[in-house]
Amino acid sequence: MRQRYLALLSVFASLPALAMNFQTRLENVEWKVAGDQFECRLGQPVANFGSAEFVRRAGEQAVFRLNSVSHLLGTGSATLLAAAAPWQPGRGDINLGSVRLGHGETLLTSSQSQASGLINGLLEGRMTLIRSQSGSQPVEIRLLSARFGQAFGEYQACAAKLLPMNYDQIRLSDVGFPRGLELDTAAKARLDKLLAFMKADPSVNHVQLDGHSDNSGNRLVNRDLSRRRALAVQDYLLAHGLSESQITLRFHGESYPLVANSNAANRARNRRVSIELSRVEAPPSAAPAADSPAVLATDKPPAKPL
Incomplete structure (x- = not known):
């Protein structure tokens, strides 16, 4: 009996750790637009985690930011993906590369090209997926594309009024x-x-x-x-x-x-x-x-x- 118990422990120890997932329920997804002549922001609150947003300053293209008072993502870097949604069979994920994790409330800030890839993915119905490793446990944050199109139109209207330079x-x-x-x-x-x-x-x-x-x-x-x-x-x-x-x-x-x-x-x-x-x-x-x-x-x- 003891040998069988040890064997089971060995099997479970070899299995990958289940990811800690953060995602707002589909019916509660909300994209918010705010801004002025100096900066435009398009963001989504993430239930039990914080928020994510695209930020475009005057004179620049947008970057993507993930904000939280917790540090559940750990240290090092995270991977950004324009991930295929469950209702998009046959589509593969688009890996947009890694981004270094910070130590303040803003956990990460993407490059402009990465943010562009995430926006294009959301317009195609993809999810934004942030994947990291906190110790031995993977952590994933998902942003759904529900209601993104209308909010993106408002965001573009804001961006059209930005000053030429910051x-x-x-x-x-x-x-x-x-x-x-x-x-x-x-x-x-x-x-x-x-x-x-x-x-x-x-x-x-x-x-x-x-x-x-x-x-x-x-x-x-x-x-x-x-x-x-x-x-x-x-x-x-x-x-x-x-x-x-x-x-x-x-x-x-x-x-x-x-x-x-x-x-x-x-x-x-x-x-x-x-x-x-x-x-x-x-x-x-x-x-x-x-x-x-x-x-x-x-x-x-x-x-x-x-």
Whole structure:
């Protein structure tokens, strides 16, 4: 009898551990859409686990996030699949690769290509499946495609209203002056995006302008050219709604080239104005803002665009 008992234990020990599954019941599945000019989200609560969502920031494509206050997925990585639904016989799962697990409330964030694959799968009626290993026990989270199509339409309508760029993308930028001192069409388009962002987010309320030149002239001439380029950008911003107290202007001549001034193309790249946006709060005891922007000739280098 003892031998038979030990043999049974050996058989059960060799069987794979049953997966811990999390899935909202079909009749309770709900996709929720929320967002504004800066970000759109399309998510589904997962019963007894947390939530999953597609997040699209302005200027970017969507990523997929899984959120939970628990850490049932364990550590390491999880696999993302656009899995065939039980009512889709003959279809195979689409493995979209692995993603590293985090330690905070957001357990994982996919790449943009992985999120695109999951969205396409849901539109085809597939399930989103997240599979991981917590110790010796597999863990699976499933998102059903029920009611996804209508919610995705609302999500697309939200995405159509996103700003062209997000704060990380627009905070540091360069406006080029490849031909002299005039703002060209590309420069004005860049400044228009900056102005649109500041209008949408009034907390971004300060602009620092750093003028630059190539090394074609002498030091004093180059310093003056860099100042005039910064002034050209400032004048455009003032003409389109910014106040003088929101602008700090600096100029550096040829001191901080982007590239070596070794040929005409490189010199054209170095003729530019670097722009840095920021959120500035005046202290309660601060003096009233000056009537004109700060203008500085400085050797302190400007911040570099991302």
